[in-house]
Amino acid sequence: MPSKSNQSIKFSPWALSLLTGLGGGVLMAAFLLAVWPPLRIFSWIPWILAFNCAHGGFYWVNLCSRRDLHFSSGRAFILGLGIAWFYLGILAGLFYLMLADTLFSPLQLALFSLIGGGCAQAGAWLAARSADLKRSAE
Numbered sequence: 001m002p003s004k005s006n007q008s009i010k011f012s013p014w015a016l017s018l019l020t021g022l023g024g025g026v027l028m029a030a031f032l033l034a035v036w037p038p039l040r041i042f043s044w045i046p047w048i049l050a051f052n053c054a055h056g057g058f059y060w061v062n063l064c065s066r067r068d069l070h071f072s073s074g075r076a077f078i079l080g081l082g083i084a085w086f087y088l089g090i091l092a093g094l095f096y097l098m099l100a101d102t103l104f105s106p107l108q109l110a111l112f113s114l115i116g117g118g119c120a121q122a123g124a125w126l127a128a129r130s131a132d133l134k135r136s137a138e
Helices: 013-035 038-066 073-099 106-137
Strands: none
Touching: 013 038, 013 073, 038 073, 038 106, 073 106
């Protein structure tokens, strides 16, 4: 009888993309917080968020195309929103613990959410075009 320790945990492509996008953003923010003062990182948050959401969207489409699953631009936008909200929630919690103050206004949260969703869509679009080019080259 096979042991249960040999079984691996299987995540959906959406969950894996969410975790990689979120993990990359948290690692980048942790590195920058180690070398810069906390308020200096604030101007870099949209760039970090955009890069990691685009990476999450690209990775999601790559996983879906490998497993022959359907993907859509609306789902990529929701993935980007998820990455953005989790990432901003973690950052807001860290800054609140360090500075005892709120970090984001509601307008900034809305803007960062749109950046995350739009960049995830752009990453998904690039991955879909890349997959089309690979198929046409074969």
